[in-house]
Amino acid sequence: MRVTKMHALGNNYIYVEEQEVADLHEQFAQLAIDISDVRKGIGSDGMILIGPSNVANVRMRVFNADGSEAENCGNGLRCVAKYAYEQKLVSGPSFSIETKGGVFAAEVYPNSEGAVERVTVNMGPVRLGTKTIPFSGPSAEGEEVQIQTDDLVLRGTVVSVGNPHFVAFVEDAKNTDVATVGPVVEHHPWFPERINVEFVTPISRSELDFRVWERGSGITYACGTGACASVAAGVHKGLLDETVRVHLLGGDLDIEIRDSQIWMTGEAKHVFSGVYRWHGIHG
Numbered sequence: 001m002r003v004t005k006m007h008a009l010g011n012n013y014i015y016v017e018e019q020e021v022a023d024l025h026e027q028f029a030q031l032a033i034d035i036s037d038v039r040k041g042i043g044s045d046g047m048i049l050i051g052p053s054n055v056a057n058v059r060m061r062v063f064n065a066d067g068s069e070a071e072n073c074g075n076g077l078r079c080v081a082k083y084a085y086e087q088k089l090v091s092g093p094s095f096s097i098e099t100k101g102g103v104f105a106a107e108v109y110p111n112s113e114g115a116v117e118r119v120t121v122n123m124g125p126v127r128l129g130t131k132t133i134p135f136s137g138p139s140a141e142g143e144e145v146q147i148q149t150d151d152l153v154l155r156g157t158v159v160s161v162g163n164p165h166f167v168a169f170v171e172d173a174k175n176t177d178v179a180t181v182g183p184v185v186e187h188h189p190w191f192p193e194r195i196n197v198e199f200v201t202p203i204s205r206s207e208l209d210f211r212v213w214e215r216g217s218g219i220t221y222a223c224g225t226g227a228c229a230s231v232a233a234g235v236h237k238g239l240l241d242e243t244v245r246v247h248l249l250g251g252d253l254d255i256e257i258r259d260s261q262i263w264m265t266g267e268a269k270h271v272f273s274g275v276y277r278w279h280g281i282h283g
Ligand SMILES: N[C@@H](CCC[C@H](N)C(=O)O)C(=O)O
Pocket: 011, 062, 064, 069, 070, 071, 072, 073, 074, 075, 076, 163, 164, 196, 214, 215, 216, 217, 220, 222, 223, 224, 225, 226
């Protein structure tokens, strides 16, 4: 199958057009696991399928490295926008992308040769609280949820950006033990469909340090929806202004809350295009 690897701030996926894998419908989860494997596959945070849509200009489906399907991916939206424009799947620089978590409007900024390296996406309305995500904890919990296990007590704001997020404001995001705490929150029984976990520290009202544990992929260099969720939570808590530069492991992302909508602007980069031979589930 023809594949393209792209990354946005180091959050890297293998992008495949649906027509390339039309006969593999029941096997997308295993394909995502295999293709993401850094030793036996290509190596990535997951796989994103690009195809036609009935309700938007193009559709994307997001599979994490463990094969689970996610509703949305912010870095994926920017890379799909780049791909769709450069491959002429769309006719102009402004268009819409369908995901399982909703339809999002994208705008690409091509250079004089038509190559796109920067994209803005309207990530939709700010949605906070346990009613916006799959949640099976006590109904008394609202926007702020307190997770308690034998080893951990952690408060976080829950936010939906199409996909679910738990945003914890911590003393020093850059030195948080993400690999230990992240999976405990991801798999906490209150989140029946698991959850993405962000650790954030405001360094001013317009700058945020950010680390992430992604549902289904673990530590990644960046999470676009996670950055959106974190700024939405920070503005709601009165800690941040509405225009924020988020410092992720892989670089910076600009998030703005305007008219209760979240706008995300950042890079999208091509790594390589080539052919991947998959030997299938029994291969
Ligand atoms: N990296 C993404 C989010 C990908 C999906 C996520 N792991 C989930 O399961 O919801 C982003 O940039 O938003």
